[in-house]
Amino acid sequence: MQEPKQQIFYIHGGQTFQQESDYLAYLQNKAVSLDRVELWPKSLQQDLNKPEIQWVAPQMPCKQNAKYQHWQIFFRRYLQHMQAEPILIGFSLGASFLIQFLQQNKLPVLPKAIFLVAPVYDGQGSLEQLAGDFDIKPAPLVQPELESKLNFYFSQSDKIVPISNMQKFQKLFPAAHYQSFPDKNGHFLTPDFPELQADIANHLLAK
Structure with missing residues (x-):
């Protein structure tokens, strides 16, 4: 019987807007470029490209004008495919989403670790708007035992x-x-993230 693969779920970031007019202004004024900038999630995926690992990266709905409810509905569809001890990674809005999801939902299996890169709490002091119900509520996790599995990363x-x-x-x-x-x-706009790679590797080696 084939050994189950180690699953790693990655939830990307996104943007939110308080008003439709703000979103339209963003579309009209956002700088465009033909050059592709590769950030650390790409190098992380390449580093973890191994036969025993399954990299799962859902394309969350409308990431440039995201709504928490839409993301929650879509992510729930992946829960039936979660195998024992997955690793969860969230970046920026994706990290905030995972936190709020775990405040409201129970996972079918306990994850091995949860890595949260630059999650936003309430948007205060940010250069970007926080809307779409992504702001964090002062509530515990549905599964309190997951708190010690949370690993946060911030840039000063x-x-x-x-x-x-x-x-x-x-x-x-x-x-x-x-x-x-x-x-x-700034906002972890780097081509690689060796500290996160090392932390994930340590959890993969741990039994």
């Missing part, structure tokens, strides 16, 4: 998710693990 030079968000999460989830970096090119 981040203008999208200021470092003040880390202090808010520390109050809400004191049993979680936290790392901050002096500079990750």
